[in-house]
Amino acid sequence: MFQPLDPLLHSELRLAVMSLLVSVEEAEFPYIKEQTGATAGNLSVQLDKLSEAGYIAVEKTYKGKRPCTICRITPAGLKAFEDYVNALKSYLEISK
Amino acid sequence: MEENENLTAERSLEIIRESIEQSRRAMTKHAGTPMIWWGSLVVVFAVLIAYLWKSHGGPVWNVLWFVMTIIGMAGEKMMAKRREPLPRNIIGSVIGKVWSAFGIFCCGLGFITCLAGLGVLSFKSLAPASGYIIPITSIITFALGMASTTTGLILKNRAISICSVIAGIGGFFLALRFAGGEQLLVMAAVAVVGLVIPGIIVNIQTRE
Numbered sequence: 051m052f053q054p055l056d057p058l059l060h061s062e063l064r065l066a067v068m069s070l071l072v073s074v075e076e077a078e079f080p081y082i083k084e085q086t087g088a089t090a091g092n093l094s095v096q097l098d099k100l101s102e103a104g105y106i107a108v109e110k111t112y113k114g115k116r117p118c119t120i121c122r123i124t125p126a127g128l129k130a131f132e133d134y135v136n137a138l139k140s141y142l143e144i145s146k
Numbered sequence: 147m148e149e150n151e152n153l154t155a156e157r158s159l160e161i162i163r164e165s166i167e168q169s170r171r172a173m174t175k176h177a178g179t180p181m182i183w184w185g186s187l188v189v190v191f192a193v194l195i196a197y198l199w200k201s202h203g204g205p206v207w208n209v210l211w212f213v214m215t216i217i218g219m220a221g222e223k224m225m226a227k228r229r230e231p232l233p234r235n236i237i238g239s240v241i242g243k244v245w246s247a248f249g250i251f252c253c254g255l256g257f258i259t260c261l262a263g264l265g266v267l268s269f270k271s272l273a274p275a276s277g278y279i280i281p282i283t284s285i286i287t288f289a290l291g292m293a294s295t296t297t298g299l300i301l302k303n304r305a306i307s308i309c310s311v312i313a314g315i316g317g318f319f320l321a322l323r324f325a326g327g328e329q330l331l332v333m334a335a336v337a338v339v340g341l342v343i344p345g346i347i348v349n350i351q352t353r354e
Binding site: 076080084085086135 | 153155156157158159161162164165166168169170172173230232233234235236239
């Protein structure tokens with residue numbers, strides 16, 4: 051039986067962002083942008099969607115005089131990511 | 147990367163694997179540079195202090211170790227500013243804490259023995275048994291070996307672990323065989339084996 055895939059995570063960029071954030075405590079916007087190769091505008095939109103869902107926490111602060119956006123995964127985001135990976139496994143097992 | 151929502155299960159898993167692997171590579175890139183930096187500083191200062199100790203007035207020159215610590219920290223801060231921002235992760239935090247503990251112990255030990263050397267504290271109050279000498283270089287060498295080995299084990303890097311065990315245990319016994327400024331040459335050798343060489347190896351491995 052297929053488990054439903056979280057539509058919020060079933061997107062290339064949002065999934066890449068969540069995968070980056072699961073292995074770190076927190077990451078700055080430029081790092082995520084560089085690692086995903088996304089444009090700043092598109093990344094901002096996707097981060098907002100993840101933040102609105104409560105999957106990530108976005109903190110806007112300053113580094114010296116420069117604005118700095120820090121993202122970290124929340125416990126709800128981690129749970130959603132785990133569920134997504136488990137759901138993927140069920141798809142792969144059935145397709146074998 | 148675009149906003150593609152028509153993903154297959156295989157493609158999704160590939161994105162997850164690629165992102166995690168990319169993140170791991172980015173974080174270990176240049177991980178050996180702080181080891182090379184601190185190792186080189188220890189070599190330069192150990193040789194300098196050994197020379198000054200022998201030719202210009204004795205062990206008082208050991209205060210230069212505190213100057214080295216300040217230069218080292220300032221240099222590391224400058225390097226961190228120039229590097230692209232890296233995310234904080236649990237591995238980096240643990241390694242940072244291991245080296246902080248090493249720094250606290252060594253600076254504490256060095257500070258107390260400096261006070262004794264300057265006459266503020268009496269040697270008798272530190273080592274009441276007559277004729278007993280505290281083997282500071284051996285202790286610091288051993289602690290350096292332990293901190294460096296722990297780093298190697300956390301990073302799962304065999305080169306760091308092996309070099310550090312050799313440097314820590316070898317340096318401990320070797321430093322006991324020498325007295326005065328000559329001990330510092332042992333310290334310099336330990337820094338080369340335990341910090342500089344593993345640092346170079348790590349940087350070569352992470353560049354591949």
